[in-house]
Amino acid sequence: MTTATELTSSTVAAVVLAAGRGERLRSEQPKVLHRVGGRPLVSWVVQAAREVGCAPICVVVGSGADRVRSVLEDEDAGAGDIVWVEQAEQRGTAHALSTARGALPSEGLVLVLPGDTPLVRPATLRALLEAAGAGWGSLAVADEDALEPCGVDAGHYALPVPEIFKWLEKVDPGNAQGGSRLTDAVSAAAREHPVAAVRVEDASEVLRVDSRADLAAVQRVVYRRGVEALLAAGVTVLDPESVWLDAGVTVGADSVLHPNVTLLGASSVGSGCTVHTGAWIRDSVLDDGVEVLPYSVLDGARVASDCTIGPFARLRPEAVLEDGARVGNFVEVKKATLGPGVKASHLAYLGDASVGAGANIGAGVITCNYDGKYKRRTVIGEGVFVGSDCILVAPVEVGAGADTGAGSVITKDVPEETLAVGRARQKNIKRRPR
Numbered sequence: 001m002t003t004a005t006e007l008t009s010s011t012v013a014a015v016v017l018a019a020g021r022g023e024r025l026r027s028e029q030p031k032v033l034h035r036v037g038g039r040p041l042v043s044w045v046v047q048a049a050r051e052v053g054c055a056p057i058c059v060v061v062g063s064g065a066d067r068v069r070s071v072l073e074d075e076d077a078g079a080g081d082i083v084w085v086e087q088a089e090q091r092g093t094a095h096a097l098s099t100a101r102g103a104l105p106s107e108g109l110v111l112v113l114p115g116d117t118p119l120v121r122p123a124t125l126r127a128l129l130e131a132a133g134a135g136w137g138s139l140a141v142a143d144e145d146a147l148e149p150c151g152v153d154a155g156h157y158a159l160p161v162p163e164i165f166k167w168l169e170k171v172d173p174g175n176a177q178g179g180s181r182l183t184d185a186v187s188a189a190a191r192e193h194p195v196a197a198v199r200v201e202d203a204s205e206v207l208r209v210d211s212r213a214d215l216a217a218v219q220r221v222v223y224r225r226g227v228e229a230l231l232a233a234g235v236t237v238l239d240p241e242s243v244w245l246d247a248g249v250t251v252g253a254d255s256v257l258h259p260n261v262t263l264l265g266a267s268s269v270g271s272g273c274t275v276h277t278g279a280w281i282r283d284s285v286l287d288d289g290v291e292v293l294p295y296s297v298l299d300g301a302r303v304a305s306d307c308t309i310g311p312f313a314r315l316r317p318e319a320v321l322e323d324g325a326r327v328g329n330f331v332e333v334k335k336a337t338l339g340p341g342v343k344a345s346h347l348a349y350l351g352d353a354s355v356g357a358g359a360n361i362g363a364g365v366i367t368c369n370y371d372g373k374y375k376r377r378t379v380i381g382e383g384v385f386v387g388s389d390c391i392l393v394a395p396v397e398v399g400a401g402a403d404t405g406a407g408s409v410i411t412k413d414v415p416e417e418t419l420a421v422g423r424a425r426q427k428n429i430k431r432r433p434r
Contacts (some may be wrong), residue, residue: 019062038246
């Protein structure tokens with residue numbers, strides 16, 4: 001028998017049971033692909049198995065197998081340690097493990113993990129392996145008072161290979177669910193062998209997702225764990241219950257998150273930042289000292305240190321703000337770079353543009369980047385003053401130090417240190433009395 005001190009990555013495998021349909025979710029999507037914390041349910045389980053050194057990781061899939069495989073391979077970014085096993089007929093958890101037999105090592109321990117329990121921690125899996133190495137096998141339990149005589153509760157097991165397969169062959173496939181339960185096989189083995197029960201102190205670890213309500217409950221735990229980690233790392237979170245953040249988000253020390261902030265995807269917030277109420281940030285990078293004012297949206301943006309954004313600003317993908325730039329209320333930036341110290345304080349659209357250091361963009365300015373067929377680029381030089389309500393029709397370039405008069409439509413390049421005015425001369429016409 002393999003002992004705890006003998007366990008290596010070559011003797012510990014994992015089988016992730018991901019074939020469930022999840023009818024109660026009322027979804028066309030495979031259950032294990034529903035997301036919490038920005039990641040599919042099954043991805044969390046695979047990652048936990050990976051962190052305790054399991055290899056291979058056998059993922060048993062059923063209906064929607066191609067979709068599960070495609071999504072998980074994208075999530076894993078080429079980790080290459082997953083073996084796919086298809087359970088063509090969903091005939092219970094015992095049958096699922098039996099289906100994976102050919103993909104497992106000939107001996108050692110196997111962790112059997114439900115693919116719809118994303119909250120299980122690597123520390124719990126290590127405890128299961130330690131307990132199994134000291135006996136015949138082990139199982140996780142969440143509440144001692146709820147145990148059946150056989151000690152089976154949470155559905156997470158560490159079991160010996162090949163011994164477990166002898167017990168799987170004895171399981172009656174005719175239970176009420178129309179399949180064979182792994183629980184029954186472990187219960188039978190426990191009558192003859194020492195099967196250890198490992199208590200899970202935090203019962204949320206073994207929460208299973210069988211409904212939309214379960215999905216919401218698990219999501220709350222993911223957010224809670226993320227906020228707890230930020231607090232421990234020196235981040236001020238003014239209302240922990242209202243801050244939502246995905247698993248891949250990082251926030252630096254001495255930053256402050258106000259209520260109702262959402263941080264998603266691969267977002268990174270530096271040190272000493274302040275993110276105010278209602279901000280929604282996805283896949284964006286904020287350097288140190290950035291302030292995001294209320295109800296601003298950042299999606300795929302890159303913000304350098306000491307910038308100020310908002311309120312009610314929108315930075316779309318490939319928006320880049322360099323050191324000390326300022327984007328104010330109702331300003332939208334898309335695929336544009338604003339150099340150091342640029343100010344666009346209100347009511348502007350800057351798309352497919354480059355704005356040089358120290359330039360000032362007046363209220364109501366628009367870069368007209370689309371000609372009906374192609375996106376064209378606007379280049380605004382250093383120190384340029386673009387007057388209020390100007391329209392810059394791309395492709396166009398405004399040279400360094402130039403000014404454009406308020407209300408102008410700029411269709412031609414403007415040389416450096418030049419005032420450009422592109423508007424009709426005002427006429428005052430006396431009208432007849434009413």
